[in-house]
Amino acid sequence: MKNLMLAILFIICMDCNEDDSCNWELIESAPVNNTVNQNLLNEVFSNENDYFKDFGDTLLIISDEQELFNISNIETDMGIDFEKYTLVGGKFRTSSISNEISTIALYKCNPRSEYRLEVIVKQCTECFAAIGNLYYWKIYPSSIDSKSNILLTIK
Amino acid sequence: MKEYLKYLLILITLNVISQNEKIQQKLEKINDKYIMKHNGVDYDINTEIITIKLKKGKNISKKYKVIRKNKFGFIDIQVPSNVVITDFANSLSIESEIDEVEYSSVGKYIDFFPNDSEITLQWYLTNINMFQAWDFAIGTPNITVSVLDSGTDWTHTDLGIGNDIYQNIHLNQGEDVWSDPNNPSTGNGLDDDNNGFIDDWKGWNYANNSNDTRTMNPHGTQVAGIVGAKTNNNRGISGLAGGNNQEGIKILPYCIGVIAPVGALIDDAIIDAVDNGANVIQMSLHVGPSNAIDTAIQYATDNDVVVVCASGNSTPAIAVQYPASNNNIISVGATDQNDTRANFSNFGNNLDIVAPGVGIHTTTLSDNYIAVDGTSFAAPQVSGVAALILSINPNLTAQEVRNIIESTAQKVGGYAYATTSGRNNGTWDDEMGYGLLNAHQAVLAAQATLAPTITIDGPSTICHDGLEAFTLSGVPSGATVVWEHSSNLDKNIPLTNNTQIVVESNLSGPYENDPFQDRSAFVRAIVNGQPVQFDFWIGTPNPEVLSGDPDPNKVYKISDDCIVYFEDAAQQLNLNTSNFQFAPHNIDDFSGSTIYGNVVPMWCITQAPYLNLIFEARMKNECGWGEWKPFTYFLQGYDPNYPGGYGFSMFSPSPEADLTVEIQEGELVKNRSIALEDFGVDAKTTKDTYSIIIVDVYGFIKYQKNGIKDKKFNIKKAQWAQGIYYIRVTNSKGDVQTKGLAIN
Numbered sequence: 017m018k019n020l021m022l023a024i025l026f027i028i029c030m031d032c033n034e035d036d037s038c039n040w041e042l043i044e045s046a047p048v049n050n051t052v053n054q055n056l057l058n059e060v061f062s063n064e065n066d067y068f069k070d071f072g073d074t075l076l077i078i079s080d081e082q083e084l085f086n087i088s089n090i091e092t093d094m095g096i097d098f099e100k101y102t103l104v105g106g107k108f109r110t111s112s113i114s115n116e117i118s119t120i121a122l123y124k125c126n127p128r129s130e131y132r133l134e135v136i137v138k139q140c141t142e143c144f145a146a147i148g149n150l151y152y153w154k155i156y157p158s159s160i161d162s163k164s165n166i167l168l169t170i171k
Numbered sequence: 172m173k174e175y176l177k178y179l180l181i182l183i184t185l186n187v188i189s190q191n192e193k194i195q196q197k198l199e200k201i202n203d204k205y206i207m208k209h210n211g212v213d214y215d216i217n218t219e220i221i222t223i224k225l226k227k228g229k230n231i232s233k234k235y236k237v238i239r240k241n242k243f244g245f246i247d248i249q250v251p252s253n254v255v256i257t258d259f260a261n262s263l264s265i266e267s268e269i270d271e272v273e274y275s276s277v278g279k280y281i282d283f284f285p286n287d288s289e290i291t292l293q294w295y296l297t298n299i300n301m302f303q304a305w306d307f308a309i310g311t312p313n314i315t316v317s318v319l320d321s322g323t324d325w326t327h328t329d330l331g332i333g334n335d336i337y338q339n340i341h342l343n344q345g346e347d348v349w350s351d352p353n354n355p356s357t358g359n360g361l362d363d364d365n366n367g368f369i370d371d372w373k374g375w376n377y378a379n380n381s382n383d384t385r386t387m388n389p390h391g392t393q394v395a396g397i398v399g400a401k402t403n404n405n406r407g408i409s410g411l412a413g414g415n416n417q418e419g420i421k422i423l424p425y426c427i428g429v430i431a432p433v434g435a436l437i438d439d440a441i442i443d444a445v446d447n448g449a450n451v452i453q454m455s456l457h458v459g460p461s462n463a464i465d466t467a468i469q470y471a472t473d474n475d476v477v478v479v480c481a482s483g484n485s486t487p488a489i490a491v492q493y494p495a496s497n498n499n500i501i502s503v504g505a506t507d508q509n510d511t512r513a514n515f516s517n518f519g520n521n522l523d524i525v526a527p528g529v530g531i532h533t534t535t536l537s538d539n540y541i542a543v544d545g546t547s548f549a550a551p552q553v554s555g556v557a558a559l560i561l562s563i564n565p566n567l568t569a570q571e572v573r574n575i576i577e578s579t580a581q582k583v584g585g586y587a588y589a590t591t592s593g594r595n596n597g598t599w600d601d602e603m604g605y606g607l608l609n610a611h612q613a614v615l616a617a618q619a620t621l622a623p624t625i626t627i628d629g630p631s632t633i634c635h636d637g638l639e640a641f642t643l644s645g646v647p648s649g650a651t652v653v654w655e656h657s658s659n660l661d662k663n664i665p666l667t668n669n670t671q672i673v674v675e676s677n678l679s680g681p682y683e684n685d686p687f688q689d690r691s692a693f694v695r696a697i698v699n700g701q702p703v704q705f706d707f708w709i710g711t712p713n714p715e716v717l718s719g720d721p722d723p724n725k726v727y728k729i730s731d732d733c734i735v736y737f738e739d740a741a742q743q744l745n746l747n748t749s750n751f752q753f754a755p756h757n758i759d760d761f762s763g764s765t766i767y768g769n770v771v772p773m774w775c776i777t778q779a780p781y782l783n784l785i786f787e788a789r790m791k792n793e794c795g796w797g798e799w800k801p802f803t804y805f806l807q808g809y810d811p812n813y814p815g816g817y818g819f820s821m822f823s824p825s826p827e828a829d830l831t832v833e834i835q836e837g838e839l840v841k842n843r844s845i846a847l848e849d850f851g852v853d854a855k856t857t858k859d860t861y862s863i864i865i866v867d868v869y870g871f872i873k874y875q876k877n878g879i880k881d882k883k884f885n886i887k888k889a890q891w892a893q894g895i896y897y898i899r900v901t902n903s904k905g906d907v908q909t910k911g912l913a914i915n
Contacts, residue, residue, distance in 0.1 A: 111484040111515055112545075113390060114431035142431045142458040144321060144390045145481035145492075147515060147544035 038125035040132070045122065046155040051095035060088040061105045061151040068149075074106035075133060075168045077160060102160045104133065105153030108170055113148030114140035120154050122166075131166040193264040194272045198257060205256060207276050214276035218256045220247050221263065222273040229268035230637065237640040238671065239628055247275070283309070283415070285403035289540055293408055294508060295527035299552060300581075300611035301411060304559065307614045309402060310412030310419030311562040315341050316398050316451040316554050317444035319437060320391030322384045323424035325373050326353055327392060327534050329400045329407040330422065339399045339413055341421035343447065346372045355383040366446070374424035375443065377436040384424040389535040393543050394455050395422045396534030397551040398558065407540055408533060411555025411610070412562065420558040423449055427456075434458035437494075441467035445474050450561050453554035454480040455547035457492035464494055472499040475569045477561075479503060479554045481546035482522055484515040491521035501557075501573055503550040504604060505529065510583040512602045516546055522604040523573075524580050526552040556610045563617040575616045580606030625698050627705035633692070634794040635676050635710055641694045643670045643703070653697040659709060660692055672696075676709045691740075711797030713740045714751065714788040721784055721804040726818035726835045733773045733806075737788055744790060745769075754799065756785040817859065819900050819908060826893070826914055829885035834861060834900065836882065862901045865912070867894060888914065 048054060059065070067087045068074060078084050080098045085091065096103055104122070118138040124131050135152060160166075198205045198216060205216035224244050225231060236249035250259050256274070263272045283305035284290075296302060325331035325340045332338050332352055342348075345364025349372055350357040358370025368375050374384045384391075399422045400410035413419040425440040427433055437458065444452050452471055457480075458464070471478050482504040483492035495502035498521075505516040505528020512518065513529050528549035535541040553576060560572050567575075577596035582588045583606060588598035599605055629641035646652060652669045656662055660674040672694050690709040695702050714737045721733050737746060737753075744750055746769035753771050765772065773784070784804040789797050808818065819834045836859060865874040865886070873896060874886055896912040 111486055113388070140431050142428065142434050143456060143483070144388075144432060144547060145455045145457060145483050145545050145550070146390050146393070146547035147484055 038128070038130070040123040041126050043122040043124055043131070043156060043160075045120075046101050046157060048155060049095075052155070053092070053094045056090065056092060056094050057103075057105075057153055060084070060090065060094075061107065061153045063149055063151070068107050068151075071107070073108040073168070075104065075166055076106050077164060077166065078103040078105070079158070096155060098158070100158055101155045102158045103153060103155055104160065104166070105151070106168070107149045107151045108135070108168065110137060110148050110150050112140050112143035113146045114143040115148065115150060116140070117150050117152055120152055122154070122156060122160075129164065131160065131164055132169055133166050134169045134171060136171045193269065194260055194274075196274050198274060205274075207274060216256065217275040219250050220275045221250055221256065221260055222247050222271075222275055223263055223269050224271040224273075226268055226270045231268070232266070237638075237673075239640065239642045240630060245273075283403075285409040285415075286405045287400075287403065287407055287409045288405065289407050289532060290409050292532040292540075292542070295531055295552065296409065296411075298506075298508070298510060298527050299556075299608045301409075304556070304610035304614045305402075305415075307611075307618060308412075308559040308562050309415045310399070310410070310555075310558060312414070312418040312421055313565060314412070314420045314450045314558045314561045315423050315448055316412070316420055316453055316558050317341075317423040317425060317440075317447075317449035318391055318395045318398065318453045318551075319425045319427050319432075319440045319444065320394050320453075320455060321388035321429055321432075322376060322378075322386035322391045322426035323374070323395045323422060324385045324389075324392040324534075324536055325422075325424065326385065327396070327536075327538055329404070329410075329534050329538075330392070330395060331373075333401075333404075333406070335401060335404055335416075337401075337414075337418045339401055339410065339419050339422055340373055341423035341447075343372050346370060348372060355381070358382065366443075374426075375440075376426040377440055378426050378429050378433065384426045386426055386429045387536075388429050389541070390455070390547065391424060391426065393531075393533045393535050393541065394453065394547060394551045395424065396540075397531065397548060398422065398453060398555040400534050411552060412558040420555075420562065423447060432456040432458055434461055434464065437461075438463040438467035441471055441478075445471050445476050449476055450565070451477045451479065451554050451557045453551055454478070454494065455545070455550045456481070457483045457495065460493045465497060468494060468497050468499050472569055477501065477554075477557045477569045477572045479550050479557065481505075481550040483517040484545050484547075485517055486515050488512075488515060488517050490519040491517050496521040501553055501576065502604070503546060503553045503608075504602075505544075505546040505549040506584070506603075506607055510581075510607055512584070512586075513544070513546075515544075516549075516602075518602045518604075520601065522601060524553060524577060524604040524606065524608055525549065526608040552608055552610075556608060556613050559610065559614050560617040563614060564620050567617070567620060571620070575613050575620075576608070577605040579609045579612035579616050580604070581609045581612075582606045625696075625701075625703045627694060627696060627703055629694070629705055630707060632708045632710075632712070632792055632794065633674075633676060635678060638673050638675050640671055640673045641705055643672075643696045643698070646670060646698055650699045651697075655695040655697065657692040657694075659689060660694070678709060710794045711792050712744065712790055713797060713800050714738070714746075714790050715740045716802060721806055725806070726820050727806055727808040731774070733784060735771045735773060735784075735786075735802075737769045737771070739790060744792060746790070750791040752789050752791075752796075754787045756787070817861075817900075817902055817906070817908070819910075821898065821910065821912060823888070823912075823914075827889050830888050830912070831883065831885055832863065832898070832900075833883045834879075859903050861903075863898065865896050865898050867892075867896050 079102050116138045118136040121134045122131055196207050198207055205218060207214045207216055220238060223246050231246060238247040238249055240246045250256050260272050263269055284302060331340045347359040347363045349355060362369045370382045376384045396408060396410060398410055398412060399420050400408045400413050402409040402413035402419060403416045427436040427440045441452060468478055478499060479501045480495040482495045482502045491502050494500055502521055502523045504518055504522050504525040505513040506525045507513050507529040526549035528546050529544050530542045531548035532540060532542045556576060557572050560575055561567060574596055584603060586600040586603050588600045591599040597605055625645040627641050627643050630639055633639045654672045656674055659676060659678055661677045662672060662674050674694060692709050693704050693706045695704040716735055716737060748766055753766050787799040787801050789799045817834055817836050819832055822831045861879045862877040863879060864872060866872050873891060891914055893914050897909060898912055899907060899909045901907050
């Protein structure tokens with residue numbers, strides 16, 4: 017069993033300039049097959065989950081069932097094979113509850129073992145003026161572990 | 172000898188102390204201020220006024236300056252300058268005619284602190300001075316705030332029907348009620364008010380074209396709670412204008428998009444809100460500029476509907492977004508707990524005002540509460556205060572409401588507020604607008620817009636001797652005041668100032684002997700050119716007879732009622748046997764003189780054709796009994812028991828109209844019998860016949876007709892000249908009755 021460890025990164029970069037010293041490699045996310053309980057994962061990464069209540073912008077790297085249970089308090093198997101995959105998810109603050117996440121892409125900074133999770137937000141043009149939180153999650157190959165350094169970039 | 176004087180002083184002092192039993196309050200002097208302690212609270216003493224109560228039947232000495240009196244005998248008098256108030260009180264207390272002496276304290280307004288269980292989480296209420304504002308206004312149900320948003324959950328018990336017997340949701344009175352007030356599908360399926368919406372009892376959902384404004388997005392419920400959650404209902408939060416454990420302002424919800432607002436729906440919702448009686452339109456949204464929305468906003472403005480909108484959020488902040496940027500809208504930015512601009516709060520040239528927008532505790536879905544951020548939650552605070560302003564004065568225009576909100580804002584946060592072109596409501600800053608919303612000062616300013624109630628207070632009756640003070644209150648500061656008074660009064664010049672006049676009667680001689688002397692009096696203050704008058708009476712009022720009976724236009728027969736209703740000419744006394752007396756004269760013409768309150772029933776006993784009612788009446792008040800006032804009524808009468816007895820009356824509603832003559836016959840004339848032939852009456856007729864002749868003052872005949880059998884008939888007189896005419900009516904026996912007629 018992997019060590020129980022949650023990486024909570026507060027490094028948020030809005031519209032950052034990319035590091036020119038990196039050779040950025042797009043890491044493909046794992047396909048979400050029928051065994052993955054998407055509804056339950058959507059519930060874990062939502063404002064209904066009190067775990068996130070006390071945090072601001074958050075990025076979690078979840079490498080096993082126990083870590084997932086720790087943040088969700090849900091015992092139901094969510095269908096992620098943590099021998100092969102790592103769950104990356106979290107939340108960030110957005111200027112309107114009407115904004116939506118457009119795309120999520122993970123880049124590796126070669127040759128260093130550093131990553132950049134780029135979240136592109138589709139800004140609403142017709143918006144309610146309440147500050148909101150957008151939640152996200154993606155499943156990636158388990159080469160990413162809780163010790164990895166991931167920079168969350170919101171665009 | 173010194174010892175003797177010492178004991179004498181002690182005895183004098185003890186005497187004063189015993190007199191001071193008339194003064195119940197104990198004062199302390201702290202830092203040159205007199206304080207009265209009560210239940211742990213220190214009250215400052217007003218050192219210019221002291222209140223006394225006289226012993227029964229005693230008059231106040233003329234050496235004291237009376238400010239006002241009340242009807243229970245308490246008199247406020249001026250403390251002379253350079254006299255210590257406690258010394259003055261002690262001197263009053265030894266006056267034999269004074270029964271009580273009382274200091275006047277300077278009171279304190281009690282800030283209204285609602286009992287709502289989560290109010291301590293509403294930090295923003297303190298920053299906008301809401302608690303002080305609630306002392307003056309808390310929202311009234313005649314004011315409607317339309318919330319154009321993601322929908323409002325009217326089942327939230329802090330907004331809609333809960334355990335309380337009231338709700339703060341607008342109910343469309345033109346629409347049939349739902350049989351289940353929590354189930355929109357239980358309407359009657361009809362558009363009862365023909366407004367284009369079926370069963371729209373609690374607003375309308377434009378997003379799905381239904382009468383259910385509840386949606387999964389809590390935003391609209393969060394906004395609505397800030398404006399109008401029930402206040403002081405022992406539950407949840409306090410809405411800014413949510414009433415005091417009873418109906419506050421009404422929320423009229425329109426859903427104009429669930430996840431995001433739909434621009435194409437906003438214009439329609441604004442127009443419908445105006446047409447459905449909204450006083451304030453609240454929006455916490457932004458969309459792309461639109462002529463349709465601009466036109467709808469102009470329509471709202473033209474109808475004096477206040478439109479409020481959030482300035483929008485961006486990180487970093489950008490310019491105020493649309494429609495808040497529309498000049499007809501009050502655009503609202505957000506501040507944090509330190510009264511500085513929230514970093515996400517959009518600002519710039521179009522920003523008008525700011526209100527707290529971080530950690531705003533409010534209602535949300537599932538009958539719950541939540542803290543939320545955004546200019547979305549600053550705007551409804553401005554809408555709530557606008558609703559309070561209109562609760563105080565619903566006649567204010569939208570521009571006047573806006574002026575009040577902007578001109579009373581707090582210049583907080585250390586920003587460089589400055590005089591700015593085009594900004595006429597005070598200094599302005601591009602990050603804060605006119606500053607932080609100030610609910611307290613706003614409602615005070617609203618109160619100041621109410622027409623000042625300027626009144627004169629004083630005694631309703633003054634007696635013939637002695638000075639009386641009349642006090643003017645409610646005078647705006649700086650107003651010019653000019654006093655006037657009736658000619659039967661003299662003004663006591665030295666005691667006259669802007670707020671008081673002291674007068675005395677100048678009626679000559681013992682006025683009681685002249686009941687016809689004009690004893691109605693007035694004092695009048697011309698305040699900034701507008702007169703305010705106080706009417707009162709000098710001495711004992713005269714009795715008067717109310718109109719109706721005795722009636723000179725009526726023909727009386729024996730034993731008809733001639734009931735006399737009296738009233739006090741000064742309209743001050745309720746007449747009874749202790750303050751009203753009646754004395755009949757020429758009692759041959761009537762009987763009965765028992766007094767029942769203000770009524771004296773009498774019965775006529777006179778013979779035809781005339782009767783005289785002559786009697787006297789008088790009244791009594793604190794000035795004593797007045798003189799007897801004589802009353803004389805010369806009435807028309809006839810004796811129905813006398814054969815041939817008759818009378819006639821006339822009526823002409825206008826100079827152009829016909830003259831109506833009506834003849835009244837005695838019973839024996841109406842019911843002729845053979846036995847009456849003894850009196851020479853024609854036994855073949857059942858009714859008498861009459862002749863009538865009308866002549867003018869020169870004797871020229873204007874009208875003549877004989878053999879009249881109708882007892883009511885009209886005479887055309889439209890072409891007759893103005894003047895006096897005489898009418899003579901003769902019956903078949905030759906009995907003549909004559910009256911005068913004036914055509915004006």
